[in-house]
């Protein structure tokens with residue numbers, strides 16, 4: 335290392351140390367999410383360059399050595415010396431946590447990431463980083479490594495291996511960053527190709543026209559063709575994609591956009607014959623799965639402009655009440671994308687926009703633009719379709735409300751027989767209590783005997799519950815299995831859902847490890863996703879993982895939860911017997927407690943909505959009423975068992 339370090343630089347090094355000391359503060363976690371966060375930080379910088387109008391192409395590659403690279407055809411990173419630090423701009427960007435200074439005055443900085451510190455965070459948490467800048471006819475390169483201190487063995491993060499090098503002349507423009515995540519930091523350093531592809535596709539939809547290519551080069555097969563995401567229609571194409579497997583009510587997707595103060599608002603809307611509403615919102619390209627002020631503004635404007643329009647054309651008479659927002663939103667697929675400075679993200683998963691001013695801005699833009707859209711005679715047929723559909727929804731909703739009232743009254747009357755199936759726990763602390771929803775009466779019986787009744791409640795399910803995707807809310811409420819779940823949870827559902835009433839912190843689905851069990855699990859998850867979204871978004875839903883094998887060797891019993899684990903525990907050269915569990919019912923109460931229910935040993939998967947749009951699309955395919963897409967999906971994803979509707983994380 336030829337580099338001389340000034341006092342400024344020493345400060346810098348301590349900054350990168352801080353990142354390694356508390357990675358969670360910068361990237362959320364050191365699990366798979368945090369790992370991918372590194373990649374998104376670099377991708378964000380490339381997207382910013384494109385959003386500024388300086389780049390129109392990005393290539394992301396996963397390499398066989400485990401590293402990832404991102405390239406854009408923008409201006410290239412500045413290489414001239416920083417005015418006060420006197421080191422190349424490029425080096426500042428990768429070693430300073432607060433790479434502000436001259437980069438503070440970006441003409442566009444709606445980046446969702448760490449506002450310019452992302453690159454240095456990636457450097458601090460990587461084994462090595464290489465940076466190539468093609469700018470002003472020169473190609474420069476610099477390499478950083480995390481090395482071990484010779485004396486203490488302590489990691490010295492992100493050290494330049496040499497001063498920035500001028501490689502030569504070039505006619506190219508752009509930036510190439512390649513990095514290898516540090517295995518000393520991350521639990522696992524393998525990127526998930528599908529996840530990366532999905533996010534890049536989403537980014538391409540959100541940035542109209544931008545060409546994003548993705549190459550997963552790790553398999554090194556002939557099949558490693560790049561996947562290219564580029565959409566000239568932007569979020570209009572996105573809504574079309576989300577509705578691929580639905581029956582739409584009008585051909586043209588409605589597109590609205592406008593600017594208020596510093597806020598750019600755009601949305602795309604199309605209605606189908608589905609019962610549910612699918613609104614996907616983003617702030618600075620970040621999904622806001624928990625909603626927030628921008629969604630409130632959007633919904634208010636939608637209801638108001640449609641009600642006004644319905645009155646103007648006489649579909650609603652003076653004596654009629656306004657329709658409710660949910661009537662207009664039934665069957666709506668919409669993408670709302672907002673770009674704004676300084677977004678505040680709140681909520682369990684930082685997925686809710688908190689800025690109060692966003693509400694009025696979005697409302698104003700959508701109200702004005704949607705009103706203009708509806709008034710435009712070219713859109714009269716679409717407008718008419720929406721109003722007719724909504725009036726129908728209102729009638730059905732009224733009927734459903736009556737059914738719901740009846741169901742509620744009934745469930746109060748029949749509360750005893752309904753919760754008769756539920757074996758509740760004795761503890762009264764909802765924050766500690768757990769509800770196991772167990773497939774089958776016999777497993778339910780074992781669970782009842784095996785559990786710790788102080789905090790564990792058991793609700794056995796008989797047979798397969800109703801597939802709610804194909805049913806209206808009144809039919810769902812008429813179903814005994816769902817009624818007992820709703821009653822047990824205490825929250826109500828749909829519009830009436832109230833998380834604060836939840837009686838159990840963890841709701842654990844326990845089904846057999848076979849096709850039927852997977853189907854039951856998918857149906858329950860669909861129910862939670864459609865009618866109790868907040869329960870899932872809040873991280874209260876889990877999947878219990880019973881062991882697949884019981885292994886007996888000379889007086890010792892052990893369990894394996896999957897085939898990989900079995901390979902590890904199989905004794906070599908010794909006698910053993912192996913039992914493969916076909917269902918939960920084969921375990922006695924004590925075994926079920928030890929392996930699946932005891933918090934000290936069990937494995938749970940927490941269900942989160944990592945990618946709401948994708949989950950919605952897959953639920954439509956797997957649970958909806960069109961047969962062809964489902965067959966196609968099952969054929970192309972042979973492992974139907976692995977309901978990849980949701981991101982499952984080990985808890």
Ligand code: 1YM
Pocket residue numbers: 376377379380383404405406408409410411412427433436437439440441449450451453509510511
């Ligand atoms: C593969 C990742 O980082 N592209 C990129 C980044 C930057 C610039 C151009 C750039 C910006 C400006 C001037 C300016 C920068 N990012 C940062 C920071 N691609 C990638 N392309 N000249 C070039 O904003 O004025 C600083 S420069 F700080 F955000 F990282």
